[in-house]
Each structure stands twice: as C-alpha cells, then as structure tokens.
Amino acid sequence: MAQTQTQIPVTVLTGYLGSGKTTLLNRILTEDHGKRYAVIVNEFGEIGIDNDLIVESDEEIYEMNNGCICCTVRGDLIRTVEGLMRRPGRFDAILVETTGLADPAPVAQTFFMDDDVRSKTKLDAVVALVDAKHLPLRLKDSKEAEDQIAFADVVVLNKTDLVTEDELRDVEAAVRAINPSAKIHKTERSGVALNEVLDRGAFDLSRALDNDPHFLDAHDHDHDHECGPDCDHDHDHGHHHHHGVSPIHDVGVTSISLRGGEMDPKKFFPWLEKTTQMDGPNILRLKGIIALKDDPDRYVVQGVHMILEGDHQRAWKDDERHESRLVFIGRELDGERLKRTFEACQA
Amino acid sequence: MPTVAPLDLDGHCVAACWLAGVPHFALADGVIHRLDNGHKWVEAHDGLLAAMPDADGKRLVTGGEDGKVLSIGADGSIEQIAEIGRKWMTSVATGPRGAVAFASGKTAWVKLPDGKLKELIHPRSVEGLAFAPKGMRIAVARYNGATLHFPAVDGKPTELEWAGAHTGVTFSPDGNFLVTTMQENALHGWKLADGKHMRMAGYPSKVKSLSWSAKGRWLASSGAPAAVVWPFLTKDGPIGKAPVELGTRGDAMVTAVSFHPTDEIVAIGYADGMVLAGRVADQKEVLLRRAGNGAVTSMAWDAEGRRIAFGAETGDCGVIDVAG
Numbered sequence A: 001m002a003q004t005q006t007q008i009p010v011t012v013l014t015g016y017l018g019s020g021k022t023t024l025l026n027r028i029l030t031e032d033h034g035k036r037y038a039v040i041v042n043e044f045g046e047i048g049i050d051n052d053l054i055v056e057s058d059e060e061i062y063e064m065n066n067g068c069i070c071c072t073v074r075g076d077l078i079r080t081v082e083g084l085m086r087r088p089g090r091f092d093a094i095l096v097e098t099t100g101l102a103d104p105a106p107v108a109q110t111f112f113m114d115d116d117v118r119s120k121t122k123l124d125a126v127v128a129l130v131d132a133k134h135l136p137l138r139l140k141d142s143k144e145a146e147d148q149i150a151f152a153d154v155v156v157l158n159k160t161d162l163v164t165e166d167e168l169r170d171v172e173a174a175v176r177a178i179n180p181s182a183k184i185h186k187t188e189r190s191g192v193a194l195n196e197v198l199d200r201g202a203f204d205l206s207r208a209l210d211n212d213p214h215f216l217d218a219h220d221h222d223h224d225h226e227c228g229p230d231c232d233h234d235h236d237h238g239h240h241h242h243h244g245v246s247p248i249h250d251v252g253v254t255s256i257s258l259r260g261g262e263m264d265p266k267k268f269f270p271w272l273e274k275t276t277q278m279d280g281p282n283i284l285r286l287k288g289i290i291a292l293k294d295d296p297d298r299y300v301v302q303g304v305h306m307i308l309e310g311d312h313q314r315a316w317k318d319d320e321r322h323e324s325r326l327v328f329i330g331r332e333l334d335g336e337r338l339k340r341t342f343e344a345c346q347a
Numbered sequence B: 001m002p003t004v005a006p007l008d009l010d011g012h013c014v015a016a017c018w019l020a021g022v023p024h025f026a027l028a029d030g031v032i033h034r035l036d037n038g039h040k041w042v043e044a045h046d047g048l049l050a051a052m053p054d055a056d057g058k059r060l061v062t063g064g065e066d067g068k069v070l071s072i073g074a075d076g077s078i079e080q081i082a083e084i085g086r087k088w089m090t091s092v093a094t095g096p097r098g099a100v101a102f103a104s105g106k107t108a109w110v111k112l113p114d115g116k117l118k119e120l121i122h123p124r125s126v127e128g129l130a131f132a133p134k135g136m137r138i139a140v141a142r143y144n145g146a147t148l149h150f151p152a153v154d155g156k157p158t159e160l161e162w163a164g165a166h167t168g169v170t171f172s173p174d175g176n177f178l179v180t181t182m183q184e185n186a187l188h189g190w191k192l193a194d195g196k197h198m199r200m201a202g203y204p205s206k207v208k209s210l211s212w213s214a215k216g217r218w219l220a221s222s223g224a225p226a227a228v229v230w231p232f233l234t235k236d237g238p239i240g241k242a243p244v245e246l247g248t249r250g251d252a253m254v255t256a257v258s259f260h261p262t263d264e265i266v267a268i269g270y271a272d273g274m275v276l277a278g279r280v281a282d283q284k285e286v287l288l289r290r291a292g293n294g295a296v297t298s299m300a301w302d303a304e305g306r307r308i309a310f311g312a313e314t315g316d317c318g319v320i321d322v323a324g
Helices: A021-030 A075-085 A104-113 A115-120 A135-141 A143-151 A165-178 A265-282 A335-343
Strands: A008-015 A037-041 A054-056 A061-063 A072-074 A093-097 A121-131 A154-158 A183-186 A253-260 A283-291 A297-304 A307-315 A324-331 B003-008 B013-019 B022-027 B031-035 B039-043 B048-053 B059-064 B068-073 B078-083 B091-094 B100-104 B107-111 B117-121 B128-131 B138-149 B158-171 B177-182 B186-191 B196-201 B210-212 B218-221 B227-231 B244-246 B254-259 B265-270 B275-279 B285-289 B296-301 B307-312 B316-321
Touching (some): A008 A021, A008 A143, A072 A075, A104 A297, A121 A135, A135 A165, A143 A324, B022 B059, B059 B091, B059 B100, B068 B100, B091 B128, B138 B177, B158 B210, B227 B254, B265 B296, B285 B316
Parallel strands (some): A008 A093, B013 B296
Antiparallel strands (some): A061 A072, A283 A324, B031 B039, B068 B078, B138 B158, B227 B244, B254 B265
C-alpha cells in the first residue's frame, strides 16, 4: 500500500530566464551525484540532454474549490507525478523546473494538498536561482522575482563574476531582506555543490530547522528588531550591518520574526489557525519552533499560505532554553499585531 | 464458488479488459499481457499512460509517454494511429464506428471513421475524453467544466461550466447525461437537454473509477469505503436523491468499480486488493477475491458476464470466474 512505499523527494527549481537554471539542471542530469532524477520541465528548450525521464508539462494552475483564493495547485504536476510514480524504480528523486515568471506557491501546495501526490512524494526544497547582475532590475519590474526569493529554502546567487564586490553586497542584502532564513550560495556559472541544493529536507519538519542552525540562536544582537533573526550563515556574527533595508529594493516582502516563552497550547493553536486563515494570502512561508507549556518536546510548525503542518519533533535538550520562535515571510504583514497577539498566547 | 486464476505481473496495471474473449492487462511500463492459452505479451510503448478498448472488444487503444497512440489487436498485433513526438499522450477514448480520440496538453485529436484527423485546441489542459454513445460527439473534461464538440463538422463547441478542475468524463449510455470526476472529492453532472446541474459530493477521496449499468439506470463510483451507486432512473437523474451504497467496509476504500454487462450487479475492487460483487436490488454481496498486494486499479467483465479480468497497482492481476 502507498503508506509503506518510501516517498520520493521533490526539488523545485525557480528562477528567471537567464539566471542559470538550465546550466544547473544540466549539471544535475549529467554529474555523478549518486541519484537518478526525473525532471519535469515547462519546455525542453535548451536542455541538451536526451533522457526519457525529462517530461514536458504545461503549467496549469488550478484554484481549489474551497473558497480560498490562495489554495492553488498545479494540475499538470498532479497528472505527471501520478504517471511517473506508476513506474517507480526508474528514478530516486524528482526535480520540477518552473518558468521564470512562475509563482512557486502552487507548485509547493500541490505536494501538500493532493492526497495521491502527497502519499507518494514529499517536497524537499525550493531552490531559487538569482542572477546577481539583473536582480535589481527584476525586483523593480516584477513581483515574481521577489516571490521566488521569499519562497526559497536555498538561494543560488549566480553570475557573481559579472558584478563588483559592492554590487554583490547590495544584491545579497536585498535577498537577505526578503528572506532572512534561506541559505545563500554565491556562484559563477551555477557552480554550487549539488549536495547544497539536492536532498535538503527543507520541508521535513524534523530536519528543516536543524539545517538552519541559527534559527534558534539566543544571541540576537537587537532583540526588538522586526526584520528577522541574524542567520546569515556565511557571515561573521560580530558584524551585522545589513539589517532589513536594502539599497536596491523597496521592500514588498518582509519577514516578521517573533520570539516568546512557553506557549499555552489552548491559546497558541487557535491563534495560529486564525492568523493563517486571515493573513494566508499574504503569508508566503512560515516556520517555527514552539515551546508548549508542560510539554517535554519541541513543537515544529511550517506553512505555505493557509496550509499548516506541525508536529512534535524531539525532546528539548537540557541546555536549551524553552523558547518559542516563529518567522513569517510575506506581504503587508502587520508586525505589531502579530507580535502582540503572539505574545498574548504565552502561558 | 468463484475461482481466481492469478497472473502475477511486475508493475502498475493501467487497464484490464477483454479483446475477442481474451483477457488483456495493459501495464504502465508499456507491455500488454494476455492470457490466451498461456501467458503472452507484447511491448507497445516505453511507458503507457492511458488505455481503452473498443466497444466491440476487437482492439485496445493506448496512449504512451512516447507520444504515440497505438491500436493493439487480440493477437498482439500493433498498429500506430498517431505520433506527436516527445509529449505524453495522457488520455484516449474509443467511439462509434471506429472513431478514436486522444489528448496531450491542451490539444485533443479525433480520428474520424473516414480516417480524417481533427485537431481541437483548448485554452486549458484536456484532462479527460469521452465519446457520446450515438452521433459523432465528444466531451472534454477541463478546468471549470466540460466542452462538447461535434468533430465531424465545423462549428462552435458547447461549453458546460462548473467551477473547479474536472479530471475525467463519461456520457450516460442513453446520451442524456454527462458526468465528470473532479480534483475535489466530488462528481459533477449535467442533464444535457437543459444544462441542469447535478452535484454528487460527500466522497472522502477522489473518484477515479466510474461505471454505468447496462441500461444506464445506475452509475457506480469509487472514492468511498463503499461503491457509491447513483440512481439515473428518472429524467432528472440523481437530483435530490440519495445513492445506494454497496460493499461497505470499515477498513478499505473502493478504488475500482465495474457493472455487469446485463445485470444490475457491480464488481467492487478495494485498496487492499479485495474484490466483491454487489447487487443493487437487494444490496447482497459476495466475495470474489481476497485481499491482495495492492489497490485494484481496473476491472472488466467478459461479454457473457461470467468472468472478470482485474488488475492492481502492484501488478497482481488475474481472472475471476464468478460461477467457478
């Protein structure tokens, strides 16, 4: 039965035309990394590889008939994944390449909302390729570029050889301002180590937050700051100077980082449900680790728009502070209200 | 006592059917197996996505990952109907007088009885195809409804609208009703004479298998812990009526249904591989096959209504002789 079958991991690759997606895709298809990938692309286009595990599929967005406008799925993915999974054993993982202008939410939501897809596959990570040279322009003329970064677990900041050091610092600050928790890799010619983009387990509740070692860091320098945890992994923690505001980007997407003590589950869960119901269309991603009162285990939660998933992860270690942290990435989020109402859920 | 002749294959069975009295099993890997004085097979596609036999049971039409549409004869002969290149052929349908329809992406094609090929392009993906029982008419299931074409003549198609993604489609045997399966856990129906809507909801999971009784008085469906059988006894179909539930089990969902060719009896296949037969009139059940390795994906009665060919997602296929 489906439950006993192992779920096939799915990596979603987003990025504008010219960001280096095809280069990365070709590397994943040809380099020896020990895994066979089935690849779902919008167009065969420039992929110079003849491989019958590359499937062309027209992006087909379906609104779910449940009255929620942000509950969208990719109908073509449901069909294609179902077809691929009827012949398991040919591949170990699936990679979905989206078109440059695609909204990543319907792709991600497909893997949560369709029961058949969900029983056979699991979302591994959303990887966004960003062209360092053209990002400033992209951010000015489109909402999608911002969405793709906001949504990503891994950002490959590519074509760094085409910009100056100053430009690169600004671009990186812009990415960081949109998404403080994504892992950023600076590359030329999509030269990122493949194990940094594949098999990340970013949507695996028990792994996702452990991969983000600074998520729970207690040594935030300015606790009142609204723009997110200091989790620039590659950065020396003594010298944070690029908080939030970016010189090249009028912030549309922001992140709200909340911190509190132990939560009263009777207050916290209804609050979280209500918040995602109300702000769902504006919430791109959320993730958190919650300390619940009288509960020896950490509770981890993640969400995409209105879809929420949470579970007990593991026991708190003796040296860990029983602390709750929750990060929202989205548009038009009322940080004051979120902070106030979140804190009111404390036990 | 019913007896089962098993045929253990390796792979997902897309369709079990009868061609010229011989049971056939089309697998997702593209191989078509048959039990014709022993186990024989023919490799048709590299990856098979859809298959449907002709109404007169002479050939099986298949669509593949290789972009081909093939016709498979009862002797294992293969004839190519169409090839469109490197695109998945996700739906096929067989119609009156040898007509065939197939679809990939937003395009559906109809090969008419005179051999002419008609291309029908839609604004959204073609999810399902079905021919009307009479007249050269075809229905396309799509996002937000269904589209009806008369492919033999030029003219504007008829659009039937209902919000949501429609994934499969079937005409009632009298041609008066059109029913679609949906991405959400529901069926939708239209009375074609006046466009009246029929909403058939309440399923705990997606409906993937539909089967009409011989005279079209009942429509059986999967997607619940019982076969949900809707009444189409009056001119308004199931509007305002409750369905009959056959073969209710607490521990397994129905995954495939198939009505007997003459009697109002449904073969019911479950997620654990069990097969029952249920009679609509008195809701009596009889066990035909014990649980197997995986979900039953397809079932078909022979023309005499004595034997059932069945296939499962785990490849454990076979033939049930109901009389034993």
